[in-house]
Amino acid sequence: MTHAYARFTPLSGKVVSCSTMAIAIVHRKPSVAEFESVVASVGFRGHDYAAVEIALANTLFCVCAIEEQQVVGIGRVVGDGAISFLLTGVMVRPSHQRRGIGTLIVQALCNAVEGLRYKNMMMEVVPQPGSRSFYERFGFTASRSEPLGMVRWFNEA
Ligand SMILES: CC(C)(COP(=O)(O)OP(=O)(O)OC[C@H]1O[C@@H](n2cnc3c(N)ncnc32)[C@H](O)[C@@H]1OP(=O)(O)O)[C@@H](O)C(=O)NCCC(=O)NCCS
Numbered sequence: 001m002t003h004a005y006a007r008f009t010p011l012s013g014k015v016v017s018c019s020t021m022a023i024a025i026v027h028r029k030p031s032v033a034e035f036e037s038v039v040a041s042v043g044f045r046g047h048d049y050a051a052v053e054i055a056l057a058n059t060l061f062c063v064c065a066i067e068e069q070q071v072v073g074i075g076r077v078v079g080d081g082a083i084s085f086l087l088t089g090v091m092v093r094p095s096h097q098r099r100g101i102g103t104l105i106v107q108a109l110c111n112a113v114e115g116l117r118y119k120n121m122m123m124e125v126v127p128q129p130g131s132r133s134f135y136e137r138f139g140f141t142a143s144r145s146e147p148l149g150m151v152r153w154f155n156e157a
Contacts, residue, residue, distance in 0.1 A: 022067060025104045029062045034071040041093045061112040065101045072096045075105035077113060085113055085123035106138050126151060
């Protein structure tokens with residue numbers, strides 16, 4: 001399925017692309033409240049306010065999808081800024097999913113990393129169950145058959 005896009009005025013930051021639904025894809029960080037609102041909307045675990053502040057401050061690239069001044073999607077890249085990167089927290093509110101927004105977020109973040117122009121940069125992603133095919137669209141491949149990735153949680157709540 002393809003999605004049609006048109007111009008739209010940014011709220012802030014750099015507009016990457018936008019849609020006929022008046023959704024802007026903007027290079028900017030969300031507020032803590034915006035971030036946690038999108039986290040909750042997709043059913044992910046919540047975080048401490050201070051933790052989100054630190055996480056956003058240490059984020060290399062961040063993109064927000066904005067509709068009528070509301071953040072409806074977010075994606076982040078963290079890493080060392082030259083060799084190793086992690087694509088994380090790609091989230092689109094359920095009310096706005098399957099409209100191409102997640103694709104625009106990931107494309108914008110991949111473009112930002114690619115634009116650094118160092119050779120042999122690697123970006124990893126740990127796909128949620130069922131979302132592997134979503135990331136394969138952008139050229140992510142499983143680095144090995146098992147395990148695809150490993151995660152440890154700390155201070156679970
Ligand atoms: C994964 C997610 C970000 C995708 O956002 P989205 O805006 O719905 O994605 P798009 O509309 O750009 O989807 C593009 C294509 O990817 C595929 N796709 C979308 N979500 C998918 C999913 N969860 N699993 C597998 N494929 C998916 C679809 O085939 C879609 O193509 P279509 O429009 O032809 O149907 C969104 O479903 C989401 O926020 N999920 C909850 C949070 C999450 O799991 N994030 C991933 C963290 S690793």
